[in-house]
Every structure is written in structure tokens, then in C-alpha cells.
Amino acid sequence: MTLQGYFRSSAAWRVRIALNLKGLAHEHGFRHLRRGEQAMPDYLAKNPQGLVPVLEVPGQGVLAQSLAILEWLEETQPGAKLLPADPWGRARVRALAGIIACDIHPIQNLRVLQYLKRAMGQEQAAIDAFARHWITRGLTAFETRLAEAEAGAFCHGDAPGLADACLVPQLGNARRFGADLAPFPRILRVEAACAALPAFAKAAPEAQPDAE
Amino acid sequence: MTLQGYFRSSAAWRVRIALNLKGLAHEHGFRHLRRGEQAMPDYLAKNPQGLVPVLEVPGQGVLAQSLAILEWLEETQPGAKLLPADPWGRARVRALAGIIACDIHPIQNLRVLQYLKRAMGQEQAAIDAFARHWITRGLTAFETRLAEAEAGAFCHGDAPGLADACLVPQLGNARRFGADLAPFPRILRVEAACAALPAFAKAAPEAQPDAE
Numbered sequence: 001m002t003l004q005g006y007f008r009s010s011a012a013w014r015v016r017i018a019l020n021l022k023g024l025a026h027e028h029g030f031r032h033l034r035r036g037e038q039a040m041p042d043y044l045a046k047n048p049q050g051l052v053p054v055l056e057v058p059g060q061g062v063l064a065q066s067l068a069i070l071e072w073l074e075e076t077q078p079g080a081k082l083l084p085a086d087p088w089g090r091a092r093v094r095a096l097a098g099i100i101a102c103d104i105h106p107i108q109n110l111r112v113l114q115y116l117k118r119a120m121g122q123e124q125a126a127i128d129a130f131a132r133h134w135i136t137r138g139l140t141a142f143e144t145r146l147a148e149a150e151a152g153a154f155c156h157g158d159a160p161g162l163a164d165a166c167l168v169p170q171l172g173n174a175r176r177f178g179a180d181l182a183p184f185p186r187i188l189r190v191e192a193a194c195a196a197l198p199a200f201a202k203a204a205p206e207a208q209p210d211a212e
Numbered sequence: 213m214t215l216q217g218y219f220r221s222s223a224a225w226r227v228r229i230a231l232n233l234k235g236l237a238h239e240h241g242f243r244h245l246r247r248g249e250q251a252m253p254d255y256l257a258k259n260p261q262g263l264v265p266v267l268e269v270p271g272q273g274v275l276a277q278s279l280a281i282l283e284w285l286e287e288t289q290p291g292a293k294l295l296p297a298d299p300w301g302r303a304r305v306r307a308l309a310g311i312i313a314c315d316i317h318p319i320q321n322l323r324v325l326q327y328l329k330r331a332m333g334q335e336q337a338a339i340d341a342f343a344r345h346w347i348t349r350g351l352t353a354f355e356t357r358l359a360e361a362e363a364g365a366f367c368h369g370d371a372p373g374l375a376d377a378c379l380v381p382q383l384g385n386a387r388r389f390g391a392d393l394a395p396f397p398r399i400l401r402v403e404a405a406c407a408a409l410p411a412f413a414k415a416a417p418e419a420q421p422d423a424e
Contacts, residue, residue, distance in 0.1 A: 048356035065310035072303040091284040098277035144260035
């Protein structure tokens with residue numbers, strides 16, 4: 001399998017974590033987002049959205065959308081489970097993932113911020129404040145949900161999974177935009193537990209070959 | 213089960229479609245988003261994100277995030293299947309759903325547009341253009357994927373499912389913002405096939421008791 005990504009893309013980062021948690025060997029391809037390499041014809045043929053990541057699966061084809069990729073890995077690949085066994089727990093983990101993958105990350109994604117600058121003429125300070133606003137709002141809800149009984153050393157129980165694979169990359173973005181994470185002690189505790197695991201450490205942006 | 217929603221919320225609309233496709237009896241609660249009823253303490257106790265929908269399940273609790281609710285319904289409830297049986301097809305349907313639920317809807321959601329107006333001082337015409345931009349961009353990719361062999365009368369094969377439940381409400385938003393749908397004949401064909409089904413007709417905003 002080959003993951004086409006970008007070191008700083010938090011959606012690609014999620015998939016790197018999942019591949020590592022499952023212990024799956026894989027290759028990396030790189031698309032430099034600030035140079036627009038995800039909008040080139042050869043990449044659009046893989047993913048008409050022109051977004052990273054995609055996962056190329058030999059003999060099968062190309063998978064797009066990070067959450068769909070994570071669910072496919074869960075359904076077809078051996079290794080650590082990304083979702084709990086009980087449907088109610090699975091729904092909780094997917095809801096936590098959705099807070100980030102639906103309601104934070106797409107709003108503060110590079111292409112939206114570029115639109116605010118180019119089409120709306122917003123200053124960088126206002127753009128950064130926009131990103132921080134949605135990050136802080138989403139993480140506030142996430143922090144509240146980490147007080148639920150199902151939370152443990154990780155987002156759900158005492159093993160890392162799909163929600164953790166979404167949370168950790170979002171915190172990278174949060175720091176890049178200068179968000180204050182001090183109000184989120186439960187989130188920071190989960191992040192520290194993740195950081196201690198090689199699956200997460202190996203997936204970090206600064207550990208990628210295309211890191212700048 | 214009780215669905216807490218709002219007639220115009222496309223995320224609530226998705227869940228209404230899924231409940232109808234599965235033939236599940238349910239109650240409706242209503243939160244008027246423009247009056248901020250989703251930010252009241254009794255609702256925040258159900259969902260700290262302050263977003264609709266949530267699904268209240270007697271004896272179990274409250275589920276948030278529309279995609280997580282749809283997956284939970286699929287895993288636990290009888291009736292029509294929202295996802296195909298094969299993992300590759302499931303990944304395709306989830307990716308189509310993600311184009312809308314991650315990469316269109318959250319960006320053009322009411323709260324983001326209100327931010328552009330209140331915090332960034334944007335005019336209504338520029339705000340509507342912002343919404344149309346992301347809708348058109350996402351639907352363009354969606355249209356391309358509807359040329360894939362797996363598409364049929366509906367997004368995936370000849371029965372409606374999770375991707376259709378996300379697509380149809382997004383088209384409601386598209387028209388509200390004045391997006392041109394003429395470049396999307398495959399999407400419009402799927403929409404027409406859905407509109408002919410009672411499960412979709414009953415879920416439409418104008419058919420809801422809180423419609424204005």
C-alpha cells in the first residue's frame with residue numbers, strides 16, 4: 001500500500017497513525033500542498049477532490065477520505081483495533097472523530113484560509129483568529145466528552161484508536177495557529193499517552209521524509 | 213428514539229432519511245438554530261458541541277454527530293442497509309459521504325457564515341459566494357465519482373444508502389445559496405431517484421413540523 005500525503009496534512013497524519021497502530025508496511029508518496037501538487041492531473045485522476053491523503057491499494061484501486069480509509073483498514077486489515085467492539089462505544093468514538101474530522105479540520109484547512117486571504121482580503125491575524133476560533137470551540141466540546149466514563153488513558157478506554165488518531169494531528173494544527181491548550185488538561189493527558197507510543201511518534205510530521 | 217433537529221439542518225435531514233429508509237418509528241424534537249436554541253444549557257447537556265442533530269435512545273443515552281448516528285443505526289437496527297456488504301464498496305460510500313459531511317457542509321454551515329459576517333465584516337454577497345464556492349467544488353468531485361462503475365440509479369448501485377442520505381440535503385443547501393447545479397447531471401439524476409421515494413420525501417425540510 002502507498003499513502004499519498006503531505007507531512008503537515010493532519011488528514012494524512014491520521015492515516016499514518018492508523019497504519020502504524022495496525023503494524024502495516026506501507027510506502028509514502030508526497031504531494032506538496034503549498035506548491036499545489038495535489039491539483040495536478042495525475043493526482044486528480046487518483047482523487048478528483050484534489051485533497052490528500054489517498055491510499056493506493058495494489059490490485060484494488062485508490063481510497064480517498066481519511067475516515068473512510070480508517071474504516072476500511074479496520075474492516076480488512078489485521079492488527080490493533082481502531083474501534084471498540086460494542087456499537088454504542090463505536091458510535092462514541094466515531095462522534096469524537098467527527099468533532100475533529102468534520103467540525104474543526106475542514107474549516108481551518110489551508111484551502112479555506114487561502115480563500116479568506118485571496119477572495120476576502122483578510123489579514124493574516126484575522127485568518128489565524130478564525131482558525132483558532134474553530135479549533136478552540138471544537139476542542140472545548142472534545143474536552144467535555146473526555147470526562148465521560150468511557151474515557152481512559154486514551155479517548156476511549158485504555159488503548160488508542162480512531163479518535164486518538166484524529167485528535168493528535170489536530171493538536172499539531174492547534175499549536176501552529178497559536179491556540180491556547182491549557183484549558184484542555186484531559187486532551188493533553190491523552191496526547192501525552194499517545195506520544196509515548198512508537199506508532200504515534202513515527203507518524204509525526206517532523207519524522208516524515210518530506211518535512212521542512 | 214427521539215431525533216433533536218431543525219427542519220433546515222442538513223445534518224439532521226441526513227438522519228431523518230436514514231430513519232425512514234430503515235422504517236424506524238421515532239419522535240422529533242426541534243431546536244431553532246437562528247434563535248440559538250442549540251446553545252441552551254439543556255441542549256449542551258445532550259451535546260456539548262451545541263450542534264444538531266442528536267439521537268436520544270431510551271435506556272442508552274444520546275448520540276451525536278450525524279455520520280456516527282448513521283453508522284450506529286446501520287450496526288444495530290433492522291431495515292434497509294445503508295452500506296454495501298463489501299469493504300471496498302463501503303469505503304467508496306463513506307468517501308462520498310465524507311466529501312459532503314467533511315468537506316462541504318461544515319464549511320458552509322450557518323455558524324461559519326455568521327462568523328464571516330460578524331467577526332470579519334463580510335457582505336452577504338461575499339458570504340453567499342463563499343458558500344457556493346465550497347459547494348460547487350465538492351459537488352464537482354462528487355459528480356466525477358458518480359461516473360464510476362459502482363454508481364447506479366443511486367450513488368452506489370441501485371438502492372439508496374448513506375451517500376444518498378448525505379447528498380440530497382446538501383443539494384437543498386446548494387439551491388439556498390444559488391449554486392448552479394446544471395453542471396451536475398448525474399447528481400441531479402440521483403436526486404430525482406431519491407425524491408421519488410417516500411423515505412426521502414418525508415424527510416424533506418418542508419415536510420417537517422417546525423418548517424417555516
